[in-house]
Amino acid sequence: MQFSKFGQKFTQKSGILQLMDDLGNALASDQPINMLGGGNPAKIAAVNENYQRVLEKIVAENQAIDSIAxxxxxxxxxxxxxxxxxxxxxxxxxxxxxxxxxxxxxxxxxxxxxxxxxxxxxxxxxxxxxxxxxxxxxxxxxxxxxxxxxxxxxxxxxxxxxxxxxxxxxxxxxxxxxxxxxxxxxxxxxxxxxxxxxxxxxxxxxxxxxxxxxxxxxxxxxxxxxxxxxxxxxxxxxxxxxxxxxxxxxxxxxxxxxxxxxxxxxxxxxxxxxxxxxxxxxxxxxxxxxxxxxxxxxxxxxxxGSLKDLSDNVIRPFYAEQAEYAISLLQQEFKDYPLAIHQPEGAIFLWLWFENLPISTNELYEILKQRGTLIIPSELFFVGLDTADYRHAHECIRMSIAGDKTVLQQGISTIGEVVRGLYDQ
Ligand code: PLP
The missing domain is CATH 3.40.640.10 (Type I PLP-dependent aspartate aminotransferase-like (Major domain))
Incomplete structure (x- = not known):
């Protein structure tokens, strides 16, 4: 089939397609996957209880049907x-x-x-x-x-x-x-x-x-x-x-x-x-x-006021704690190795820099995927830059901190094992 230029542009392999495919497949998979890749927000019980309460109220008071109809x-x-x-x-x-x-x-x-x-x-x-x-x-x-x-x-x-x-x-x-x-x-x-x-x-x-x-x-x-x-x-x-x-x-x-x-x-x-x-x-x-x-x-x-209250008092502290927990795990895994972490100031990710890693993080992504841990390699994020002679752009990964503690432990342990092995070669 022949697509227009527009069609060709929007159906080519894109970073966001790979990311969303990995995310959807991991969520639907019956194999255990350490999902440190996507941008899905965390499942926070106190937050979801509020949505449940609001949903029940808007259904009972007819606003839900009114909005979807x-x-x-x-x-x-x-x-x-x-x-x-x-x-x-x-x-x-x-x-x-x-x-x-x-x-x-x-x-x-x-x-x-x-x-x-x-x-x-x-x-x-x-x-x-x-x-x-x-x-x-x-x-x-x-x-x-x-x-x-x-x-x-x-x-x-x-x-x-x-x-x-x-x-x-x-x-x-x-x-x-x-x-x-x-x-x-x-x-x-x-x-x-x-x-x-x-x-x-x-x-x-x-x-x-x-x-x-x-x-x-x-x-x-x-x-x-x-x-x-x-x-x-x-x-x-x-x-x-x-x-x-x-x-x-x-x-x-x-x-x-x-x-x-x-x-x-x-x-x-x-x-x-x-x-x-x-x-x-x-x-x-x-x-x-x-x-x-x-x-x-x-x-x-x-x-x-409950949206702001949840954001200030539940969502923000939740991610702050997740970030510190993930950092403590990473520091244990990379005690004598050259890991640098971007200062965690917000959002739901940590950005890790493996300076002088012997392979690109695109290749690291493939190895980790085989081992059941999903991360995102850095190159795709340098939008608008020519990264051919820019080593730093191939040395970082993004990992989500939205998963539960077991996912963080297992995922970070796999990253540690693989990356230490690469540095030791
Ligand atoms: N902007 C940033 C920085 C994001 O991380 C995302 C999603 O991950 C979006 C925009 C798009 O999010 P949505 O379309 O779900 O509002």
């Missing part, structure tokens, strides 16, 4: 949008109207829209999305209709301590390299985008770095897209002091996935009214209207 406008469920606008005004003092918010089928859906709105072919030529700090979220990599779409610069690597212990590092934005990109002069950058906290590294760009990115975007007249899938106020898996910023030039994206509702496929975009209108138009053509089920669950929980 009726389309919303292409902008999304109007009650949820109004509730969100009220919440953002009260919580952050931003001047948010319902016209500043659109819903999408997961935030992945929103990124597809945004990257194709601000990147790609313009009358003046092609524009790219600038990712100021590689590595970045693997799911951005293929979300454009044509052309090469992303531009990134190598991070600065700073050796740091975590809880007074050595063996950690933190990526920093190289602002000199960013400012000197020739693409600015040529008008070839359409937007800046960063995830904060960052998937895959757990890095949280500092408030100062965010202020600099904000200024850079304004200077060049392009929007700053902030992917807040793991950030405040929900799920709030963020362990550093941080301020959330928003104004007319910032597109702030939220998701209900990492609070434990990934299959409700609900993304939230907060942006200026022109962008929200564009997203509604895209929704109409691509989805008719976005799903309302996530909205039906989240609306009462936003109204009674």
């Amino acid at each position: 009726n389309y919303s406008t292409p902008q999304g469920d109007s009650v949820f949008i109004q509730t969100l606008a009220d919440f953002f005004r009260a919580e952050y003092g931003w001047d948010v109207q319902p016209e500043n918010i659109a819903l999408t089928n997961g935030s992945q859906n929103a990124f597809f829209y945004l990257f194709n709105l601000f990147g790609g072919e313009f009358d003046s030529g092609n524009k790219k999305i600038l990712l100021p700090l590689a590595p970045e979220y693997i799911g951005y990599a293929d979300a454009h209709i044509s052309g090469s779409h992303f531009l990134a610069v190598r991070p600065e690597i700073e050796r740091v301590q975590h809880n007074n212990q050595a063996g950690f590092f933190k990526y920093r934005v190289d602002f000199d390299a960013l400012a000197q990109l020739p693409e600015w002069e040529r008008g070839e950058i359409g937007a800046i985008c960063c995830s904060r906290p960052t998937n895959p590294t757990g890095n949280v760009l500092t408030d100062k770095e965010m202020a600099q990115l904000d200024a850079l975007a304004q200077k060049h007249g392009v929007p700053l897209i902030i992917d807040n899938a793991y950030g405040a106020p929900f799920p709030n898996i963020i362990h550093t002091d941080n301020t959330l910023i928003w104004h007319d030039n910032i597109v702030l994206c939220f998701s209900l996935s990492k609070i434990g509702l990934p299959s409700a496929r609900t993304g939230i975009v907060l942006a200026n009214k022109e962008i929200i209108k564009a997203i509604s138009s895209l929704n109409a053509i691509i989805n008719l209207s976005p799903t309302r089920f996530g909205a039906a669950i989240a609306t009462p929980m936003l109204q009674d």
